[in-house]
Amino acid sequence: MPVTPTALQDRIHNRGTAYTLEERARLGITGRLPAAVETLDEQANRAYAQLEGQPDDLHRYIYLNEIHDRNEVLYFKLLADHLDELLPVVYDPTVGEAIEQWSTDYRDSRAVYLSIDRPGDVRASFESLGLGPGDVDLIVVSDAQEILGIGDWGVNGTDISIGKLAVYTAAAGIDPTRAIAVNLDVGTDNEHLLNSPLYLGNRHARVTGERYDAFIDLYLRTASELFPDALLHFEDFGPSNARRILVDNADTYRIFNDDMQGTGAIVMASVFSALKVTGGRWADQRLVVFGAGTAGTGMADQIHAAMVRDGATPEQATGNVWLVDVHGLVTDDMPDLPDYQQVYARAKAETAGWADGEIDLLTTIRQVKPTILIGTSTAHGAFTEDVVRALADGVERPILLPLSNPTSRIEVMPADAVAWSDGRALIATGIPADPVEHEGVSYEIGEANNALLYPGLGLGAIVAGARHVTDTMLLAAAEAVAGQVDVSRPGASLLPPVSDLRASSATVAVAVARAAEEDGVATTSHGNLVQAVHDAMWVPVYPTSDGKEER
Numbered sequence: 001m002p003v004t005p006t007a008l009q010d011r012i013h014n015r016g017t018a019y020t021l022e023e024r025a026r027l028g029i030t031g032r033l034p035a036a037v038e039t040l041d042e043q044a045n046r047a048y049a050q051l052e053g054q055p056d057d058l059h060r061y062i063y064l065n066e067i068h069d070r071n072e073v074l075y076f077k078l079l080a081d082h083l084d085e086l087l088p089v090v091y092d093p094t095v096g097e098a099i100e101q102w103s104t105d106y107r108d109s110r111a112v113y114l115s116i117d118r119p120g121d122v123r124a125s126f127e128s129l130g131l132g133p134g135d136v137d138l139i140v141v142s143d144a145q146e147i148l149g150i151g152d153w154g155v156n157g158t159d160i161s162i163g164k165l166a167v168y169t170a171a172a173g174i175d176p177t178r179a180i181a182v183n184l185d186v187g188t189d190n191e192h193l194l195n196s197p198l199y200l201g202n203r204h205a206r207v208t209g210e211r212y213d214a215f216i217d218l219y220l221r222t223a224s225e226l227f228p229d230a231l232l233h234f235e236d237f238g239p240s241n242a243r244r245i246l247v248d249n250a251d252t253y254r255i256f257n258d259d260m261q262g263t264g265a266i267v268m269a270s271v272f273s274a275l276k277v278t279g280g281r282w283a284d285q286r287l288v289v290f291g292a293g294t295a296g297t298g299m300a301d302q303i304h305a306a307m308v309r310d311g312a313t314p315e316q317a318t319g320n321v322w323l324v325d326v327h328g329l330v331t332d333d334m335p336d337l338p339d340y341q342q343v344y345a346r347a348k349a350e351t352a353g354w355a356d357g358e359i360d361l362l363t364t365i366r367q368v369k370p371t372i373l374i375g376t377s378t379a380h381g382a383f384t385e386d387v388v389r390a391l392a393d394g395v396e397r398p399i400l401l402p403l404s405n406p407t408s409r410i411e412v413m414p415a416d417a418v419a420w421s422d423g424r425a426l427i428a429t430g431i432p433a434d435p436v437e438h439e440g441v442s443y444e445i446g447e448a449n450n451a452l453l454y455p456g457l458g459l460g461a462i463v464a465g466a467r468h469v470t471d472t473m474l475l476a477a478a479e480a481v482a483g484q485v486d487v488s489r490p491g492a493s494l495l496p497p498v499s500d501l502r503a504s505s506a507t508v509a510v511a512v513a514r515a516a517e518e519d520g521v522a523t524t525s526h527g528n529l530v531q532a533v534h535d536a537m538w539v540p541v542y543p544t545s546d547g548k549e550e551r
């Protein structure tokens with residue numbers, strides 16, 4: 001029987017051609033590698049050249065995944081050295097394409113799969129990892145009901161948890177050996193998947209109601225019992241579940257909803273920067289959110305809170321928010337409004353004479369003259385030329401945030417938004433975008449994607465051992481992101497560049513950990529937070545045999 005070269009299969013410790021001859025002998029893999037003993041840099045150079053040879057981003061994604069499953073240090077070394085270029089490959093927007101193909105392309109996966117049909121297996125599934133109570137900092141979980149803007153992808157959505165974790169490590173140095181990706185398989189309503197012979201998930205419709213709630217409860221209880229220090233990150237749940245899970249459990253568990261809280265905070269950061277340009281106050285903003293689901297209403301809540309902090313009464317702040325969804329402006333006469341929309345529903349009487357039937361986005365903009373327009377609708381092209389021109393007619397420097405992902409869902413492409421607003425709109429988008437040249441000015445488009453914020457937020461929460469993610473921590477993260485940009489130059493980005501993400505995340509983490517201490521939710525105290533954050537950041541290098549020094 002052939003001997004299995006286990007040292008080469010252990011993705012956490014494997015260093016492939018970088019093993020010395022002595023190490024190869026000690027590990028029983030003599031003769032299983034070519035003669036050369038390489039450095040990590042040499043390995044990374046070869047892998048990067050091979051990566052460049054791939055025909056498109058989806059193949060780059062698959063290639064990188066193979067490295068991820070073979071040699072974690074090499075994978076993160078590549079990401080660290082080329083973060084700007086590779087973030088769109090391992091994460092948004094390519095991860096959306098990969099998810100659509102996931103069951104077909106399936107090879108192997110590092111995630112934990114929890115099936116609603118086998119609740120008795122939840123504990124054993126976590127225990128199979130062999131990790132103790134102090135071994136886990138972070139768990140990212142998704143039930144994949146609303147993946148990015150592409151909808152329900154069942155077990156295929158596993159890669160959103162894996163992608164989010166990859167960003168945590170690449171951007172903020174979260175130790176990948178102390179993080180777990182989880183898919184909650186509660187079924188899928190995606191007919192295409194249910195009918196596909198290759199689909200790998202539970203072949204039934206999504207389970208809802210009490211059984212769903214009991215499963216979430218079981219997940220939360222088991223994960224936090226087994227790994228009491230872990231931050232429980234929720235990603236891409238459906239709108240009513242996302243909000244309910246967060247609201248019902250935020251006081252009991254260490255949980256964080258990225259689509260609501262992370263996105264809300266990156267939007268806050270974008271608006272902080274934009275207000276430096278406009279000179280406006282929070283309390284005076286008029287906000288229109290187009291696409292009032294998980295992310296859109298999460299943002300509305302955070303901007304509402306900012307208005308109140310700036311002196312508005314809660315009623316005045318609510319009066320400054322308009323939601324537009326599939327049936328137009330959300331008004332209080334609409335039947336069956338979900339609770340998260342009811343809060344901001346406008347009195348029907350107030351809109352008398354605006355339109356005969358549904359009040360569309362264009363009409364709303366003409367009437368309201370918003371200072372901020374956010375798109376979280378998944379409706380590609382919904383911010384038409386008329387919409388953008390009406391926005392720019394209403395105020396001198398409108399803040400325009402078309403945030404839907406992936407690119408096929410964005411409400412307006414940045415080049416159009418710049419042109420149609422004659423360069424006056426202050427723009428950030430949910431996807432990476434090249435600068436736009438317009439009448440001699442180069443407009444840098446900030447990436448208002450929660451990926452610019454949640455890694456640092458998570459790191460800060462972990463370093464502080466925060467029992468909860470509080471509003472103060474979210475605000476501190478937003479201010480720390482905005483504090484890193486200089487908006488004085490015409491066309492300057494509202495957000496820091498992705499190339500600086502690691503430094504930016506460290507700054508965010510320090511601010512977040514400090515806020516956790518101030519809020520009394522920190523369980524660990526540090527003399528020097530900057531040093532503590534720095535020390536906590538994992539770096540992709542091969543440790544020497546004593547595990548301390550690096551080479």
Ligand SMILES: NC(=O)C1=CN([C@@H]2O[C@H](COP(=O)(O)OP(=O)(O)OC[C@H]3O[C@@H](n4cnc5c(N)ncnc54)[C@H](O)[C@@H]3O)[C@@H](O)[C@H]2O)C=CC1
Binds near residue numbers: 146266294327382450
């Ligand atoms: N930039 C970022 O960091 C983030 C971006 N997003 C993006 O926001 C979008 C929405 O995500 P979620 O809020 O999680 O989804 P969701 O499903 O909770 O919300 C989408 C909302 O848009 C509405 N909608 C759909 N079509 C519409 C149309 N034609 N006109 C008006 N409203 C319409 C839906 O009824 C729903 O209320 C996605 O594209 C997602 O990628 C979400 C989270 C973070």
Ligand SMILES: CC(=O)C(=O)O
Binds near residue numbers: 149258259405450451
């Ligand atoms: C970025 C993100 O979390 C989303 O689009 O869902």
Ligand SMILES: [Mg+2]
Binds near residue numbers: 148235236258259
């Ligand atoms: Mg998301």
